[in-house]
Amino acid sequence: xxxxxxxxxxxxxxxxxxxxxxxxxxxxxxxxxxxxxxxxxxxxxxxxxxxxxxxxxxxxxxxxxxxxxxxxxxxxxxxxxxxxxxxxxxxxxxxxxxxxxxxxxxxxxxxxxxxxxxxxxxxxxxxxxxxxxxxxxxxxxxxxxxxxxxxxxxxxxxxxxxxxxxxxxxxxxx
Numbered sequence: 001x002x003x004x005x006x007x008x009x010x011x012x013x014x015x016x017x018x019x020x021x022x023x024x025x026x027x028x029x030x031x032x033x034x035x036x037x038x039x040x041x042x043x044x045x046x047x048x049x050x051x052x053x054x055x056x057x058x059x060x061x062x063x064x065x066x067x068x069x070x071x072x073x074x075x076x077x078x079x080x081x082x083x084x085x086x087x088x089x090x091x092x093x094x095x096x097x098x099x100x101x102x103x104x105x106x107x108x109x110x111x112x113x114x115x116x117x118x119x120x121x122x123x124x125x126x127x128x129x130x131x132x133x134x135x136x137x138x139x140x141x142x143x144x145x146x147x148x149x150x151x152x153x154x155x156x157x158x159x160x161x162x163x164x165x166x167x168x169x170x171x172x173x174x
Contacts (some may be wrong), residue, residue, distance in 0.1 A: 004052055012050040014060035015044050021132050025065055028127035029072045031116055039075075043068040065128065065142045114164040115157075122157040125150055 015022075019040065026039035046067050054060065056105075115126055128139040129150070136154075140147040 007054050008048065008049045009066050010054060010060065011047050014064060015047060018061045018064055020128055021061065022064055022068055024131060025124070026068055026072070028115070028123050029069065029120065029129075039068055039072055042071045046071065059138070062134065062142055063174050065132070065134075066144075067123070069142060069144075111161075113166075114161055118160055119162060122160070124152045125153040126157045129154060 022043055022120065023036055023040050026043070027033060027036035030036050030039060033092060043064060047064055050067075054063070091126065115123060118126065124143065125139060128134045129136065136147050136150045140150045
């Protein structure tokens with residue numbers, strides 16, 4: 001049996017290792033950096049409060065994303081807010097990789113802006129699979145949907161992103 005101190009330490013380590021990923025996922029859900037910060041804080045608190053539920057075979061990163069999503073959904077239900085805030089408030093440091101060249105960061109920022117235009121369900125799925133690197137099954141578990149739903153959301157998101165990127169290129173005169 002694992003002691004509660006060991007479980008707390010495991011959860012704290014998982015939080016430290018996954019903090020940026022949790023924030024990106026929270027931001028993809030909310031579209032607002034302040035709300036994302038609040039979601040991350042609430043996720044950390046809830047994870048620490050529930051560290052006793054962790055078993056040695058838990059994928060803690062997926063567990064943390066599930067907690068974040070659950071808090072987001074509970075907040076939506078409680079506050080009845082369904083609108084996504086503007087991306088104009090997003091801190092550049094959170095979106096861009098300082099090690100990448102300027103052109104790569106520009107393209108990443110452009111793609112991220114388009115991803116944030118997707119419907120919430122597609123956006124969350126894209127962030128989990130393509131940004132966070134979760135397998136379809138893991139994303140399905142986090143989102144509490146069948147794996148087929150993950151696949152259809154990704155397919156729809158790809159189509160919409162292709163359309164959005166083509167529109168942007170046409171508008172830019174390319």
